[in-house]
Amino acid sequence: MRRRHLARTVLAAISVALVAACSTTLAGKPVSIFADPFRVAGMPATDGPTGLRPDAREPSREVTGTDGGDDDELARQAISDIEEFWEGSYSGVFDGQFTPVEALYSWDANGFDSISFCDSDTYGLVNAGFCHDDNTIGWDRGELVPSLRRAHGEMGVAMVLAHEYGHAVQFQAGLVDEDTPTLVAEQQADCMAGAYMRWVAEDNSPRFTLSTGEGLNNVLAAVISFRDPLLNEDDPEVGVDEHGSAFERLSAFQFGFTDGIAACATIDMREIGQRRGDLPVLLEADESGDWEVSETSVRAIVDAMDIVFAPANPPELTFEPVDCADARPSPPVSFCPATNTIAVELDELAELGAPPHLDDPMGLAAGDNTAYSVLVSRYVQAIQQERGGVALDNAEAALRTACLTGVATTKLSKPVTTPDGNTVALTAGDLDEAVSGILTNGLAASDVNGESVPSGFSRIDAFRVGVLGDADRCFKRFD
Structure with a gap:
C-alpha cells in the first residue's frame, strides 16, 4: 500500500x-x-504422513548423470510417480495417449560435470526445467533439490518436478506453442502440479503421501517461493520471462487441486487478465x-x-x-x-x-x-x-x-x-x-x-x- x-x-x-x-x-x-x-x-482437512512412502514402489525411470544419491533418488521417484499420474489422467482430458519424456538428466551446479542440458553448460545452473528441443527434463542435485527438501520437504521437490512435467504435457496436448506467453505456460504448469498433488492427497500415489494440513501448507510455501521478483515499472526486466506473483501462482495451483486438469486448459491471457483486474502488478517508478x-x-x-x-x-x-x-x-x-x-x-x-x-x-x-x-x-x-x-x-x-x-x-x-x-x-x-x-x-x-x-x-x-x-x-x- x-x-x-x-x-x-x-x-x-x-x-x-x-x-x-x-x-x-x-x-x-x-x-x-x-x-x-x-x-x-x-477433502477432509487432516494431518499425517507426508513425503516418500516407506514402501514406495520402485522408480520406473533411469537418470543420466546421476550420482546415485538420495536427492536424485527422490527426484527419480517423483518423476516416476508424476508419469503414473499422467498415464491414468491424460486421455480423460486430452486427445491421444500420454507419452513420457525422452530422458531425465541430473547435474551438480557446484561441480564440473560433463553433463549438458538443453545444449547448455550445467555449471552454475541452479534450476530444474523441461527442454522442448529434445523432450527431456533435468534438475540440479547440488543446490536446488537439497534446498527445496530442507525448506519445503520431499513434496516441495515433487511439486517443482510436477510443474516442469506440466510443460511437457502442455506441448504434447497442443495447449501451447512457441508463441504462447510465458505467463500463460507457467501458470498452466502450476495448475497441472496442483492436479497431481490432489491425486497424491487422495492417496492414489504408490510412492508419496500428502496430508491436507501441514503437508499441503509446505507445498503452498514452495509455490510462493517461486514468485516473480517485485519490479518497478521502469526496470528493464519487466515483461521478460514473466511467471506471475505468488498470489497468481497460488491461484493457478489451487485451480488444479480443486477442479482438476481441465481447469488448467482454460488459463490464458484473458483469464489471467480477469483475475488481475485492477490489481497492481508493478511498482511505480519511484515507489518502494x-x-x-x-x-x-x-x-x-x-x-x-x-x-x-x-x-x-x-x-x-x-x-x-x-x-x-x-x-x-x-x-x-x-x-x-x-x-x-x-x-x-x-x-x-x-x-x-x-x-x-x-x-x-x-x-x-x-x-x-x-x-x-x-x-x-x-x-x-x-x-x-x-x-x-x-x-x-x-x-x-x-x-x-x-x-x-x-x-x-x-x-x-x-x-x-x-x-x-x-x-x-x-x-x-x-x-x-x-x-x-x-x-x-x-x-x-x-x-x-x-x-x-x-x-x-x-x-x-x-x-x-x-x-x-x-x-x-x-x-x-x-x-
Whole structure:
C-alpha cells in the first residue's frame, strides 16, 4: 500500500511479516463442499504422513548423470510417480495417449560435470526445467533439490518436478506453442502440479503421501517461493520471462487441486487478465512498496476502511489494552465486539511488518502488509458485527474474515484519500505479503479470538474469494 501527503509523495506498501504460529481448529457447522472449514477442496482437512512412502514402489525411470544419491533418488521417484499420474489422467482430458519424456538428466551446479542440458553448460545452473528441443527434463542435485527438501520437504521437490512435467504435457496436448506467453505456460504448469498433488492427497500415489494440513501448507510455501521478483515499472526486466506473483501462482495451483486438469486448459491471457483486474502488478517508478508501521500509518489504514466500508458505527481505535467481555485478545491486533474497539499493540504489529531478510530473496514474501492485513482483518470483524446474523467466534467466522480482508484489499486498488490528507492505496507485492502471512500465521484468517482453521489452502482460498469477489459473496459462502 502506498501513502501520499498532499504536499509531497511518500510511497509505501501494505505488507505482511512472517512469524511461526499455531492455528487452533474451531467448532462450526459445514456449509458447502468448498466452504466447509474442515475440508480442503472437498477433502477432509487432516494431518499425517507426508513425503516418500516407506514402501514406495520402485522408480520406473533411469537418470543420466546421476550420482546415485538420495536427492536424485527422490527426484527419480517423483518423476516416476508424476508419469503414473499422467498415464491414468491424460486421455480423460486430452486427445491421444500420454507419452513420457525422452530422458531425465541430473547435474551438480557446484561441480564440473560433463553433463549438458538443453545444449547448455550445467555449471552454475541452479534450476530444474523441461527442454522442448529434445523432450527431456533435468534438475540440479547440488543446490536446488537439497534446498527445496530442507525448506519445503520431499513434496516441495515433487511439486517443482510436477510443474516442469506440466510443460511437457502442455506441448504434447497442443495447449501451447512457441508463441504462447510465458505467463500463460507457467501458470498452466502450476495448475497441472496442483492436479497431481490432489491425486497424491487422495492417496492414489504408490510412492508419496500428502496430508491436507501441514503437508499441503509446505507445498503452498514452495509455490510462493517461486514468485516473480517485485519490479518497478521502469526496470528493464519487466515483461521478460514473466511467471506471475505468488498470489497468481497460488491461484493457478489451487485451480488444479480443486477442479482438476481441465481447469488448467482454460488459463490464458484473458483469464489471467480477469483475475488481475485492477490489481497492481508493478511498482511505480519511484515507489518502494514499503510503509513503516507506525501510529500514523495505522490510523490512516483505519480511516481508509471507514471510507470504503462506510459503517454506520465505525469501530474505535486504541493503542492501549482493552478488557473485553466477549472476546479474547488476538495480538498484535484485537477486536472487542462489546465495545466495538480495535486495540493495536504497535511494537508487535511493527515486528510483524518488518521487511524481508536480504539473505532469503526467494523465501516467503515479507513486509508491511502482513501487518496491515491483520489490522484490516480486525476491522472487517466490526463490519460483520454491524451486519449481524453471523457468529464471530467459529471456523466460518475465521474464513469469512479472510474473505472480507480480501475484499478490503481489492477496494484499496483504487487510492483512498483520508481526512488527514493521506492517500492510501494498494501496491504491487501487497497480495503476496498477505497470502504469505495467511499461510504462516493465519492471523488475517482468524476469528475474533484469533483462532483459525488448520488448512492454509482453505485460508488462502477464502482470501482469494474476497479479492476476486465482494462482501455479499463472503457472507453467502461462509454463513
